[in-house]
Amino acid sequence: EVQLLESGGGLVQPGGSLRLSCAASGFTFSNYALTWVRQAPGKGLEWVSAISGSGDGTHYADSVKGRFTISRDFSKSTMYLQMHSLTAEDTAVYYCAKEPISDYVGGWDAFEIWGQGTMVTVSS
Amino acid sequence: DIVMTQSPLSLPVTLGQPASISCRSSQSLVYSDGNTYLNWFQQRPGQSPRRLIYKVSNRDSGVPDRFSGSGSGTDFTLKISRVEAEDVGVYYCMQGTHWPPTFGQGTKVEIK
Numbered sequence: 001e002v003q004l005l006e007s008g009g010g011l012v013q014p015g016g017s018l019r020l021s022c023a024a025s026g027f028t029f030s031n032y033a034l035t036w037v038r039q040a041p042g043k044g045l046e047w048v049s050a051i052s053g054s055g056d057g058t059h060y061a062d063s064v065k066g067r068f069t070i071s072r073d074f075s076k077s078t079m080y081l082q083m084h085s086l087t088a089e090d091t092a093v094y095y096c097a098k099e100p101i102s103d104y105v106g107g108w109d110a111f112e113i114w115g116q117g118t119m120v121t122v123s124s
Numbered sequence: 125d126i127v128m129t130q131s132p133l134s135l136p137v138t139l140g141q142p143a144s145i146s147c148r149s150s151q152s153l154v155y156s157d158g159n160t161y162l163n164w165f166q167q168r169p170g171q172s173p174r175r176l177i178y179k180v181s182n183r184d185s186g187v188p189d190r191f192s193g194s195g196s197g198t199d200f201t202l203k204i205s206r207v208e209a210e211d212v213g214v215y216y217c218m219q220g221t222h223w224p225p226t227f228g229q230g231t232k233v234e235i236k
Contacts, residue, residue, distance in 0.1 A: 044216065044227055044229050045218075045227045045230075047224055047226070047227070104223070106155060107155035107157065107159060107220055107221040108161060109178035109220060110218065110220035110225050111163070111165070111218070111225075112184075114173055114174065115172065116172050
């Protein structure tokens with residue numbers, strides 16, 4: 001069974017940093033792209049960042065470009081999202097999701113399986 | 125970015141009755157390979173989103189057949205043939221044809 005378990009969320013001050021993790025199991029980790037989607041309290045879903053199965057291809061929403069870095073550790077079957085210069089607008093539940101593809105080379109059936117999410121609160 | 129517009133944003137329904145949600149995109153979602161990458165997601169209260177439908181009309185594994193998707197080009201519809209109590213939640217359409225992927229605002233389905 002495919003499982004995704006996010007962790008690392010918490011309370012951080014504006015301007016601070018945080019690293020989220022997404023531990024994957026139940027599939028061959030390097031064969032599938034992974035993505036982060038966030039949801040601000042009471043709001044809709046927003047795609048944040050994605051990484052190819054090989055880790056060579058990374059993509060970011062304009063709202064986080066230059067502040068967030070996505071990566072994956074194949075030895076731990078874990079994806080990360082390193083977040084810097086956080087603002088109140090980054091407050092959200094962050095979900096990781098597995099894709100049915102290995103790389104983003106065209107249209108795709110996105111966000112096949114989701115984790116349970118981890119809450120990030122940016123506040124002083 | 126492609127704008128996805130859902131209607132209605134709130135949908136009170138009677139148990140056992142049908143429900144329909146509309147989703148329109150600001151550009152055609154037909155990709156160069158001929159496929160249309162339009163998905164529907166369900167988010168029950170307090171839960172993570174779950175994909176229900178991919179490529180307009182294909183149900184994911186375990187999704188009841190009372191859920192159906194249709195449409196083409198820029199206009200799409202999610203239908204629930206007979207609403208059950210477990211269908212309460214927010215439904216999102218989402219496009220994976222154009223980069224970056226974008227979601228609709230969500231439609232909240234509640235029981236009257």
